[in-house]
Amino acid sequence: GLKIVTIGGGSSYTPELVEGFIKRHSELPVSELWLVDIEDGREKLEIVGNLAKRMVKKAGLDIEIHLTLDRREALKDADFVTTQFRVGLLDARIKDERIPLKHGYMGQETNGAGGLFKGLRTIPIVVGITKDMAELCPDAWLINFTNPAGMVTEALLKYGYTKKVIGLCNVPIGMERMAAEILEMDPSRIRMDFAGLNHMVFGKEIYVDGKPFMKEFIEKYTDANVVTTMKNIKDFKWEPDFIRGIGVIPCPYHRYYFKKREMLESELKAYAENGTRAETVKKLEEELFELYKDETLDIKPPQLQERGGAYYSDAACRLINSIYNDTMDIQPVNTMNRGALADIAYDSAVEVSCIITKNGPVPLSMGHLPTAVRGLVQQIKAFEQTAADAAMTGDYNLALAAMTMNPLVQEDVDAKVLLDEMLEAHKDHLPQF
């Protein structure tokens, strides 16, 4: 059977992952699931691990669940490694969101100054994981959800010790689900072509029963009264003529760029009233762990759907299944461009629809992005690359260049204020600076 290792195993999303493996067990014979965490996550790991054991037992399956704080022990001879950890836990995210807001800039987990700092904390650790993998399980695939997933994939392609890495996000799946809801069709009839970067991806074409349908879809999309965002992003509606103008479907995160003022104002309001998203998530997580502790619970509780990342673990299981079984179906993932997006360098990470084979994802050719949105995508890519270099070198000036180039900052003097304050606030998790 297969050995799966999940780093950040104490995550509240783990029951979704376990459910995904249980559901697919007849085609994807997982025999061991190793949940790895660190001392700070020991209690979470224990609680979620025990729920995982109950879930497997209820399903009557022979999947061994191992809980450990020893990453190297877990990685030995793994077939697939998934990463879903949060350096500094939610307290670090609270700082990423609150410090920029205090200075009048967007504070968000994966965008702007907060996204930069999450990357600076995370990248050296993920690179370290690939170093262990190259030694202990050189043939394994690394499937990373740890945010900022796009920047992390970019860093791994350049600095990673294994090249078998894939970045994953639930945004594209969410967009397909939303399209199905708008069209009132079963999701199996619908497919989108995705092209762009993580949290900066566009639906470039949509197929209904295999027929291109974008023109008609845009009319229904701009007219529909359907939620077109994730649980963590406010559902402000798009200006219909703007969508007609770009001719592609933006992702929920584009609101931070195309509705900058609206998003900032609403976030500042939340910050002043009941706290940022991280603080909401903290409460949600406490509730979830109270549920998980209940020894009669042996399924994934529906309350997990309130998290922005709902369905991402299922996407991971689906991806692992397709690699293992060489199914050659199409899935959107973060991988090396290899010419699929004509506006992005060959060896950069992109989020793109791919054919999933046993040798990994093969990107579908997407050609050019619409001229109107191309520049922003390229700027975010340049930001991600600069940030990844700063994360690996600890170069202060590069970090400031990245911060200043981010479209949600764009002020050199303020960028330095943010950088200095955030370096100080996060210094325990930034040994490279």
Ligand code: NAD
């Ligand atoms: P969380 O705060 O519950 O953290 C998960 C676990 O990681 C914790 O138990 C923590 O102790 C552990 N951890 C921290 N540092 C570690 C390390 N060095 N090694 C091993 N474990 C470590 O986080 P969460 O809400 O479950 O989210 C986990 C990650 O997944 C975050 O980075 C988040 O941004 C990301 N995420 C991604 C997507 C996506 O679309 N790609 C969706 C949702 C969440």
Ligand code: G6P
């Ligand atoms: C999803 C994103 C993730 C993000 C998460 C936040 O929208 O794809 O990358 O981290 O939601 O969810 P949360 O519930 O933690 O705010």
Ligand code: MN
């Ligand atoms: Mn995501």
